[in-house]
Amino acid sequence: MRTVGVEEELLLVRSGTGQAVSLAQQVLRRADVIGDADPDGPGPTGAPGAAGSSLDGELQRQQVETGTAPHRHLLALHEELGSWRAHAESAARRVGARAVALGTSPLPVETLAAPDERYRRIVDHFGRLGSEQLVCGCHVHVAVESPGEAVAVLDRVRVWLPTLLAVSANSPYWQGEDSGYASYRAQVMGRWPAAGPPDLFGSHRAYRERVEAMLATGVVLDEGMVYLDARPSRTYPTLEFRAADVCQDPRDAVVVAALCRALVQTAAEEWDAGKAAPPVPTQMLRLATWQASRFGMSGELLDPGTSRPLPAADVVGALVDHVRPALREADDDLALVEEGVARLREVGTGADRQRRELERTGSLGDVVAAAVRTTHGLDGEGHDFTVAGIGVAHGSGR
Template identity: 55%
Template sequence: MRTVGVEEELLLVERGTGQAMAVAEAALAQARAWGTATLPGGGPGGVLTHEMAEQQLETNTRPHTSMLELEEELRDWRLRAARAAASVGAEVAALGTYPAEVEPQVVGSPRYEEMVRRYGLTGRQHLTCGLHVHVRIDSHEEAVAVLDRIRVWLPVVQALTVNSPFWQGLSTGYASFRSQLMLRWPSAGPTEVFGSAAAYDDLVAQMIASGVLLDRGMLYFDARASEHFPTVEIRSADVCLHAEDAVLVAALCRALVETAASSWAGGAPPPPVPATTLRLAMWQAAREGLDGVLVDPVTVRPRPAAEVVRALLAHVRPALRAAGDAALVEERLDVLLRRGTGARRQREVYARGAGLAAVVSDAARLTAGADAAAWPAEA
């Protein structure tokens, strides 16, 4: 069975006020001193680290075959991150963007500093939090074949995870404004059908040779072949407010990869949908989330979001059953469709009149639990 690992980017905010706090290095230093920044035994994943801005942390799980074990570790990393944050007076919040006004402070590394210098406002304003799902593949050729076949479903993955309706103190009109900010980077967004691993590698080499990108780490495709692990990395999702939603997405991503790999092995061609059309579908998913219509990946026509989600479920159901994930996914999809996304939750909290600080505080409470928010230091 294919393994799955998850990366989550989390905001660091001041306890009580919800103000963004540039304390990543201090929080990480404390976690390392406690021995809670890594899991023992080595191997991929199992680490708490920084991201581009000092106002965020990133958690990385180990690869798992069991979704319940993945969820247990993911929740543990949220708690570890919350505890490290609490040691410097902060909390962690699983929000795709920081809702209020903020000036991101770049982590002091030559690469990040060069990104800010080279990409100007795009680099200076970059403070977004995504959910990245790594699914194991058997070969580079299989990875590219999978990318060619899952691409039409990635807008639905985005719609399930929208969690960034506010940015710089403004209601953006989008359920996922994080996705719009990501598109400012020169390599972000949907890709065309590659057709082969050689074609994928040739395109990547051309992109690097252009001098526009600093390195291969800046391939911000909605999904890509990982440079460091034998995985496909699906990157179209906002970080999820609820941990159980992140596990739901991880299970769906594994099923998408398995379905695509089986289709390729059986000789079926990938759907011939142009990247331009996928960009429209991604925009619609970012705008509406689950609270409107999406672009159907088969007909490329508007369709109620719940119906498109059910179409995704039907598409991957054999793979879900084979992995033993069907009941978990169906139950959690029902909950998500009733309860709504993180974007809906943020808007509902804001509508109560307590302002964006209440939105941030609510998110911090849900991210790791009320007990974690109260931890002052290592016991």
């Protein structure tokens, strides 16, 4: 069974107001202290024995990034996701802030880039595009056996990336206003010159040639700025899925991870069997990405095979059917995904949650407060929740 790991970007907000705050450096210092004091809990250099786990800074000082170790079992992945969220939250509360899984800040914010030489170069080179970049995504890493397999899988999963975006949509607000999109983060990311749906490459050599050609232009500063919606990882032997918003509900993040792993396994088997990759033009995938960004799960999505609009529930159902054999092979993944998709149909995405909360309270600050509770697996009364019938508590730092 392939391993899967998740990186989550979390927004730092002021307790009581929900305003994004530039406290990443202070939070990371507090996290160091907590990690040193509790050797059994996750710390800034990772959980004991878990290579790849981390809590780190990001482009803007209003966000931090967590990263889990690779996991074979989704319950273990879910537990580590919750632990890192709780660790970031515990450190944030020590400096008067909260850590929340929101794709964008609902309230107006003035960004401040982190004191990192690479980030400074990005902001200097890209101007307002760099300085306005405050979005939080969910990146899923799925193990692959070789660079050649990574690109073969990429060619076959690319048509499903907009569906993953729709399932995870969690960023309807931008600078205090409703953007009209379920995932405005996808629109912000799409402004970068090397972002968006990947082309069909055909081979690892062709992929590398394209990356080197992009770097030779001088437009992108380094390979890390090849912000494709999925790409072979530069650091790990994985395919990295980058299409998703950070999920407000950690259970949704686990569903996204399960679907990504099943997509990789299904695509690898198709490649081994000599089945050709779907020849969908990149421009059609751009249209599908826009549609998913605009409506999330609340409207129509474009069918990956025909590029014609269908109800979102039908397209998500088609994705589950496509990867069903792979989900069945991986422990309880099928039951977890089916339960998660049913929950999304009933409760909605993070974007739906945010809009309902604003309609209920009239306050974007209350939207953020509700998202903080959901981020850490608590309802309004602080109750725990379950994943696929298994009780898991994630209310406090370790």
